[in-house]
Amino acid sequence: MPLIQRLCIIGVGLIGGSLARILREKGEVGEIVGIGRGEANLRRAVELGVINRYETDPVGGVAGADLVFLATPVCSIASVLARIAPHLAPGCIVTDGGSVKGEIVATCEALMPAGTFFVGGHPIAGTEHSGVEASFASLYQGRRCIVTPTAATDPLALHKVVRMWELAGSEVVLMDVEKHDRVLAAISHLPHMVAYALVNAVGGYDRFEEGILPYSAGGFRDFTRIASSDPAMWRDIALMNRESILEMMDFFSRYFAELRSLVDGEDGAGLEDFFARSKEQRDAIL
Ligand SMILES: NC(=O)C1=CN([C@@H]2O[C@H](COP(=O)(O)OP(=O)(O)OC[C@H]3O[C@@H](n4cnc5c(N)ncnc54)[C@H](O)[C@@H]3O)[C@@H](O)[C@H]2O)C=CC1
């Protein structure tokens, strides 16, 4: 018997589409109903075999679902849930894949009617591409997924969400929402902010009449891959995790200022030490 009888995915893009693909491939879901705003995208999701059918009306779409996965940009997750909450089947579990957790988990828990359950989640896996065309079944294989239970979380609902991510190939880590938002601000949100700023800075450099980005080689392109990520998705993340991101941007600025002063002071030994400390830590995570 599959883990999920009727899975409803709201936002059939990279994250929702990839989860649908792997659960279908593994035979762990009876039926997948996609919900979204763009009918062309949903039709394409059916053609690609990602979902069985779609509904453009979220209220009708969630009827009879035992699990609903919210995979829209973070600022829309709670409002989508507010719309569907009164129409959820008894016992339904709602979970999400949003990149920020504190505000989403607090608001979503409060929206759930009695006898339905919310569990926050975040697969630490993705690419700089968006949309259902970019989705693939192995996205979550060998990656971590953070699940963020609270004191209010139902243990059976938590167990089912954890099992779902394990079946998708992920190692599940339980974490509280506050820690999640601080950790992600450091390891994911700050790098995206730096990459976006770096591309704009180099692209805006005006010492020469010509733009210089076409001269960029492998290093620049590797480093800035994530600056090709969806601007609307990152707008939402920056707005919602504002406080933790600002803390990390300020923390980072101190290191950047230290490096600037080593360059300014022609401190060769200091520079080598700065680079060696970084290389050692980065080599250790490869
Ligand atoms: N892209 C990535 O690498 C990762 C993204 N996430 C999170 O997953 C979520 C989804 O991201 P992606 O799949 O990358 O985005 P995506 O752009 O590929 O897919 C999002 C889908 O949601 C639809 N949508 C947007 N607003 C909607 C609304 N109000 N109602 C219904 N559908 C709506 C869009 O039309 C699109 O089909 C976001 O919350 C993001 O922060 C989490 C991990 C990795």
Ligand SMILES: O=C(O)C(=O)Cc1ccc(O)cc1
């Ligand atoms: O493209 C990459 O390498 C990413 O960093 C993808 C990513 C984006 C957002 C997340 O919340 C988690 C992972």
